[in-house]
Amino acid sequence: SKFTETYLIMYLFLLTGGAAYQPEFAEPIANLSVPLGRDATFRCLVHHLGGYRVGWVKADTKAIQAIHDHVITHNPRVSVSHNDHTTWNLHIRNVQEEDRGQYMCQINTDPMKSQVGFLDVSVPPDFVPEETSGDVMVPEGGTVKLTCRARGHPEPHVQWRREDGQDIVIKEPSGQKVGGCRIQEFNMARFNISITNCILEYLEDRIHPRKEGEAVSKVGYVVFCGVDRGVENSHK
Structure with missing residues (x-):
């Protein structure tokens, strides 16, 4: 009958409609x-x-x-x-x-x-204490190696700077001339990004120890190894 045919069509529609809604x-x-x-x-x-x-x-x-x-x-x-x-x-x-x-x-x-x-x-940036230099005493005209290793995610940027804000002078042409020390760079495009090790050679004055957390200083100046991930997230 027409009623039965309509019912079957509706029933099949419901079945196929349910399958259609994946x-x-x-x-x-x-x-x-x-x-x-x-x-x-x-x-x-x-x-x-x-x-x-x-x-x-x-x-x-x-x-x-x-x-x-x-x-x-x-x-x-x-x-x-x-x-x-x-x-x-x-x-x-x-x-x-x-x-x-x-x-x-x-x-x-x-x-x-x-x-x-x-x-x-x-992961917030931090220093790796066992791989970061502490205070070092060297004679005038001597050579000192300072190591600074940092960890964090994203990978932190590492910078070297003096306590008085003056530039660290790069003596050798192998590094950038930014202003008494030689810096050997490792896998760096620029001085202020992604460095983990620096070698500094002082040719003047003596170095004396300071409190823990500061690397070394030359006659009243402290060289800091600073870690940052950007301008807004920097610390010494």
């Missing part, structure tokens, strides 16, 4: 930049999830973090949550440097659908 991502996963020790949350928005499942994978190591409501990783700092099967969250508490990398949100369709967000963990 899961899809509503928006890209945002990249995150989080300071060391803070918490991070990736959000994955999915429309029309239906009976499919959402999973999280650390893409660079291929380590499964979670599948739907269940946490798979043995990392106790990782958890998941969701809201109305639309918003799926991956939480990482107290982020550490090993958490840095790509995280993938997956839907178990065939073929699989996925999208990736990147977690960057920033």
Whole structure:
């Protein structure tokens, strides 16, 4: 009958309509930049999830973090949550440097659908004490080697400067002439970026020790090894 035919058409439409609404991502996963020790949350928005499942994978190591409501990783700092099967969250508490990398949100369709967000963990700049020179005594006209090594992420910039603000004079043409010492540069395009070691040769006056944290000084002047990541984040 016409009624039966109409009913069958509507029934088939509902079936095909349900199949037509495949899961899809509503928006890209945002990249995150989080300071060391803070918490991070990736959000994955999915429309029309239906009976499919959402999973999280650390893409660079291929380590499964979670599948739907269940946490798979043995990392106790990782958890998941969701809201109305639309918003799926991956939480990482107290982020550490090993958490840095790509995280993938997956839907178990065939073929699989996925999208990736990147977690960057920033680490404040600091000196490596065991690889940074302390006070050094040298005779007048002698040579002194000062080493300054820094760590942090992004990679910190290292600068040498005198306590009185005057330029450090580079004696040899192998370095830039910025104003009594020779500086040997390692993998540097400019004097003030990304250096970890400097060799300074004093040709005048004596050097006397100062308090901890200051490298050396020549007759009242202290040579500082300063670390910074930019104008707004510099310290001695």
